Amino acid sequence: MDDRIRIGISACLAGQPVRYDGSAAKAEHLTGTLAKYLDFHPVCPEVGCGMGVPREAVRLVGTPENPRLVGNRTGRDWTATMRDWAGPALDELEKQRLCGFIFKAKSPSSGLSRVKVYAEDGGQPVSYAGVGLFASLVTERFPLLPVEDDGRLHDVGLRANFIERIFVEHRWHQLADQGLTMKALIDFHTRHKMLVRAHDVAGYRELGKLVADGKHLGLDALARQYHERLAKALALKPTVRKNVDVLMHAMGYFKKQLSPDEKQECLEIIDNYRNELVPLIVPVTLLNHYVRKYDDAYLRGQYYLNPHPLDLKLRNHA
Template sequence: MQQSTIKIGLSACLAGDKVRFDTGHKKSNFCMDELGKHVEYKKFCPEVAVGLPIPRPTIRQVRFGDTIKVCRPDGTGDVGPKLTEYGKRVATEQTAELSGFVFCAKSPSCGMERIKIYNEAGTGNTSEGIGFFAEQIMVHNPLLPCEENGRLNDMHLRENFVMRVYTYKHWQTLNEQPLTVHRLTQFHAQYKYLLMAHNYEAYRSLGNLLGTFDGEDIQTLADEYILGLMTALKKPASRKNNANTLMHLQGYFKKSLSKIEKQELRDAIDEYRQGLVPLYVPLTLIKHHLKVHPNEYLAKQVYLDPYPNELKLRYGI
């Protein structure tokens, strides 16, 4: 897949910028030292953008009746409306070029989920809030892969996020030229086994969606397709589903491998299924056999190489 540079939105503190309330940062080593070798970042600090100084008093989400403010612990200095306005402006004017977004966890402006909302007296809180800036980005860009720095410490969530970023970038690149049913069908064909590993029902339903298209409105078809694809890929693939997908891939070599080679591949898949080896072990064998016994259709499957191998994301899942 030939693509232009991937751009990802990033909370500026995760880049190491000293923009936090205490003049500190929360640099993400994965984002900056590993993923950063393959992507470009567009940095945002909504709190600074709406005029808050560095350093500054801490702010948090506080519920006043039916209203949630983003303010100091004493209830003063509400910047909630400004954060919402800024978030809407960024979401509608500056995200078209982005293929993903990484937010700072637990932030009242940037957190994706489980943000503490304090009561007016400051004596208790619930973890049900969404950062005011992050919420606008996500609401206005439902297809955009989004994640928090803390969740990226989970290898399965990390792999899943990067895979979705590269998938969405592929889709954006596809849309740089007018869509046709043929191009859309070719795109889907490349994602057959990636979809199968994540959601077999979505794999079947999206195939049926394309197969029954009547030629009326290609844009409506495309919108429905990509929403279904990105939704299906959002949940990390289970070990069982990956193993079943690997068995399907093994079928392409049933006439070309020796009895010993077939058994070796079956054993590698079974060891993965049992959790004894990571995913890259059976995949490495399959890619080796593919080099020896070329298959054009199989070689185009995104499942085999959804992102740069240098990231080593399948070493830990």
């Protein structure tokens, strides 16, 4: 990548001691190797809106559809205060041109899902389907932004999918910065075809049709619709079946060059991946070898074969 990728992150996950009790919750599984490639923009909405450190813990009260942010002990309602603070804060996030956001799981301000919501009279939670107040404002303002929470990102597959998405979003920003043209958009689409296909076959077809019909839409409308459909497609996780489909498709580009032994070896390794005997990195490495050996220009440009730096090891367990 030409420059580091900027993403938002709950400040406590970045190691800042901003939790209600003055502690941090540094997410080493996110801020370790990834720090070589990402610039983290830390945000603590509770401190930002004036709660201070240490502070009274807060929780969501009411219903999952319309919760209020309320102090556990005093019952002070922070909802309007946080909403007022969030307006300028979201404007600042827009200026940062983030490529993703990692939230603190289950936080009443920053949790993306599974946040406890309490009844007005306290007691036991009435729902575990709440969304943190600030997180809901971020996703409403930036609906195409790749977002996850630190809890879900312990899952290797979810982490790989999220990181793949932020790298694609970064390349989309670069496309816009370099000056969007029809030629540049077609090149972007061409290089991401196999990657998208591994996530969403229907999305892969729809994006192809969208680009083919693009001259009738106008460049601005095309770019907007393309980005929306791309984000929707990449939000779906790749599966073994979809990856096998892409691997077989890629192998087809070498049908005239591969010797019988090479073809058999490739089929066996793809089948081993299909049966979950080897991780995805194994057939991908073999295909990259054939790309270099036979100098296939189309596959050489496919981000599917090199979606992110190898030292992240995101395909070593898939």
